Amino acid sequence: MSNTRLFLLAGLMLALGLALFASPLASGSPDGLERVAEDKGFIDTATDHGLSDSPVADYAVRGVDDERISTGLSGVIGVLITFGVGLGLFGLMRMKRESKDAAATGEET
C-alpha cells in the first residue's frame, strides 16, 4: 500500500472515529448564533426544517433509541456520504480537466 493510500485510510479512520466516538460527547449547548438569537429575541423566527422528517434528522438515526449510539451512527453515515460525494465531485472535475487537456493536445497535433 502506498504512503498516500495509507495516509488517506488513516485520515478516513480518524474522521469515522471522531464521528462515532467523540460526537456523542459534544456539547449540547446552543451554538454562538443560536445563543445570540435567543438572547436578542429572534430565535422564534426560525421555521421547521424541510427535511425534519429525514431518517437522520438532528444527527439521530431513526429507530436507534440509545442517544449516544444514534448520534455516533448518524456521524458515521454523514462522514461516508460526505466522502463519497466529495470523491465523486472532485473526480468529475479532474476528468473535466483531463478531457480539456486531451482536446488541447488534439488541436496541437
Next chain:
Amino acid sequence: MHIPDGFINAGTSVGAGVVAAGGLGVAIKKTSEYMEDKQVPLAGLTSAFIFAVQMLNFPVAAGTSGHLLGGVLAAILVGPWAGVICIAVVLIVQALFADGGITALGLNILNMGLVTALGGYTLYLALRRILPKRKTSVIVAAGIAAGLSVVLSSIAFWAEFAIGGNVDINLSAVFGAMVGVHALIGIGEGLITAATIALVLSVRPDLVYGAADLPTNLQLRPQADPAGGLS
C-alpha cells in the same frame, strides 16, 4: 453558525443563493484547472473530516458552544477554491441531517464557505508574507487566519441580518453579541486548524497546498547530491 430557515427573508436568501452559486461556479472552474489525481481523494477526505469535526461542539461560555467551520483548514489543505467546494459539500450533506436551513443554504455557503475559505485564506497568505518561511509559520498563520475567519463569518451573518432579518431589533447589539461570541469560538477554530495542519505537515507536508513554498517541500523532489559521486 448554521442559519436555519426563517431568520433571513426570502429576497436576501435568494440574493445570497445567487452569489453562492456564482462563487461555486468559479470554484469548480478554478479547481478543474489545477486538480491532480492525488488531490481527488484528499479533497474528499477533507470534506469528510470537516463533517466529522463540525459535529464536535465545544463549550465556549456558560451555556454556549461552538464548532469548527473548517474553511481555512480546507483552503490550506487543498487550495482556496477547492476548499470552498469542500465546505459546500459538507453543508449540502448536513441538510439531510436537518442542520442549516434549505432556503438558507446559499447564505450558509456564502458565510461558511466563501467568506472563510477565500477571506480566511487571504489572511493566511498575508500572515505568511510577514512571517519567516518555515513550518512553524504555516501552523501559526493557519491558526490565526482560521480564528479570524470565524469572526468574518459572523460579520457576514450580521450584514445579512441587517439587510433581511425577519424581526426589527437593535442591530448594533446583535453585532456586538455575534462578534463577541464568535471571537471565543474562533480560538477553538484556530487551535483545531493549527493542530490538524501540524499533523498533516508532520506526516505528508507535500500534500499541504498552502505550504507548497516551504523549502522542506521543495527538497522532496529527487535531487542529485552534488557531493554524492565523490564520497
